[in-house]
Amino acid sequence: MLRSPILAAARNRRLERLVTHAPVSRSVVRRFVGGADTAAAVEVARALVADGLTVSLDHLGEDTSDRARAADAVTAYVDVLQALDDAGLTARLAPLTARAEVSVKLSAVGQALGDDGEKIALDNARTICARAREVGATVTLDMEDHTTTDSTLTVLGELRRDFPDTGAVLQAYLKRTEGDCRDLAHPGSRVRLCKGAYDEPASVAFDRSLDVDRSYVRCANVLLDGGGYPMFATHDPRLIEIVDDRARVKGHGDVEFQLLYGIRPDEQRRLAAAGNTVRVYVPYGSQWYGYLMRRLAERPANLAFFARALVSK
Numbered sequence: 001m002l003r004s005p006i007l008a009a010a011r012n013r014r015l016e017r018l019v020t021h022a023p024v025s026r027s028v029v030r031r032f033v034g035g036a037d038t039a040a041a042v043e044v045a046r047a048l049v050a051d052g053l054t055v056s057l058d059h060l061g062e063d064t065s066d067r068a069r070a071a072d073a074v075t076a077y078v079d080v081l082q083a084l085d086d087a088g089l090t091a092r093l094a095p096l097t098a099r100a101e102v103s104v105k106l107s108a109v110g111q112a113l114g115d116d117g118e119k120i121a122l123d124n125a126r127t128i129c130a131r132a133r134e135v136g137a138t139v140t141l142d143m144e145d146h147t148t149t150d151s152t153l154t155v156l157g158e159l160r161r162d163f164p165d166t167g168a169v170l171q172a173y174l175k176r177t178e179g180d181c182r183d184l185a186h187p188g189s190r191v192r193l194c195k196g197a198y199d200e201p202a203s204v205a206f207d208r209s210l211d212v213d214r215s216y217v218r219c220a221n222v223l224l225d226g227g228g229y230p231m232f233a234t235h236d237p238r239l240i241e242i243v244d245d246r247a248r249v250k251g252h253g254d255v256e257f258q259l260l261y262g263i264r265p266d267e268q269r270r271l272a273a274a275g276n277t278v279r280v281y282v283p284y285g286s287q288w289y290g291y292l293m294r295r296l297a298e299r300p301a302n303l304a305f306f307a308r309a310l311v312s313k
C-alpha cells in the first residue's frame, strides 16, 4: 500500500531538496550507501573483496537534466575505475568475474536529454566502457522504468558491438521480460535478473508479488538454459534457494548472486562461503535520495528507521 506513494516521492525534486538538507543522521545513509566520494567507495569495495565478495559500484545520480551533469557523471566513473585499478581491485585477465565493476544508469549520463538523449547516453557509456576495458573491469547498464527499456536495450546492443561483456539488467516484474531473457540468453551475454524497483502500470507489469516471483523463476530458467552468464540479483531467500537448486540441477558451475550493500550482509557472506560468486552493489556519492527511497518502498519497515534518523542528528 505504501509502495506507490514512496516511489512517487522518490521522483519529487522538492521533497528531495527537503530531505537531503534535513538533519539526517549519518547512520541512515551509511547503512545503504558506500560513502560520499570515490575514495570512500573504494575503501568499502576493498573491505568487501577482502571478505571474499565482488562489487559493482554505482555513482549515485539519475534523471540528469543537463549535459554538464551527464559529463560530470562520466568523469566520476572514469575516476572510480582508475581508483579501483590503483587499489588492485580490477581483474585484467578474467573480465567476466572481475572483482570490481561499475553499474551505470543511462539516465545519469544523458538518456533523458530530449531527442538526442539516447545518442548522448550511448557516447557517454562508450567512454566509461572504454576506460573499464583499459583497467580490466566491466560495466553493467542498470535498468530504469519501463519507458526506458527499449532505449536501454538499444544502447546495450550498440555497446556490445565493441564491448561484448557489457552487462544487461532485466526486471522480472515486466511482462515482456521472459522474451527479453530469451533474446539475451546467449554465450558471452551477462544478464542481471532482478524483480524491478519502479512503480509500473498494470498494463506492462505484474501486480501481485506472487506473479513477479513466478516470472522471476521462469526468467531464471531461461537464463540458466541459455549459454550466457546470469547474475541473480535478489535478497529473497526463496528465490535464492530456487535459483541455487536449478543451477545445480542444470549443471551450472558458474552463477552469480548479487545483493545490495547493507542488505542481508550475513547472507552475502554465507553465499560466498558456499562457493558462489557474490557481487555486492555499492551505491556511493551525494545524490542518494532516489536510491534510498526505492529501498524504503521495498521494505516499509525501514520507514521507522528512516523517520527516527530524520529527527536525530
Ligand code: FAD
Residues within 6 Å of the ligand: 141, 142, 143, 144, 169, 171, 194, 195, 196, 197, 198, 233, 234, 235, 236, 237, 258, 259, 260, 263, 264, 280, 281, 298, 299
Ligand atoms: P523483495 O520482494 O524486496 O524481498 C523479498 C524478501 O527478501 C523479503 O520478504 C525478505 O525476506 C528479504 N529481504 C528483503 N530486504 C531485506 C532486508 N533489508 N533485510 C532482510 N531481509 C530482506 N532494480 C531495478 O529496477 N533496476 C536495476 O538495475 C536493479 N539493480 C539491482 C541490483 C542488485 C544487485 C539488486 C540486489 C537489486 C537491484 N534492483 C534493481 C532492485 C530490485 O529490482 C528489487 O527492487 C530489490 O532487489 C528488492 O527485491 P528482492 O528481490 O530483494 O525481493
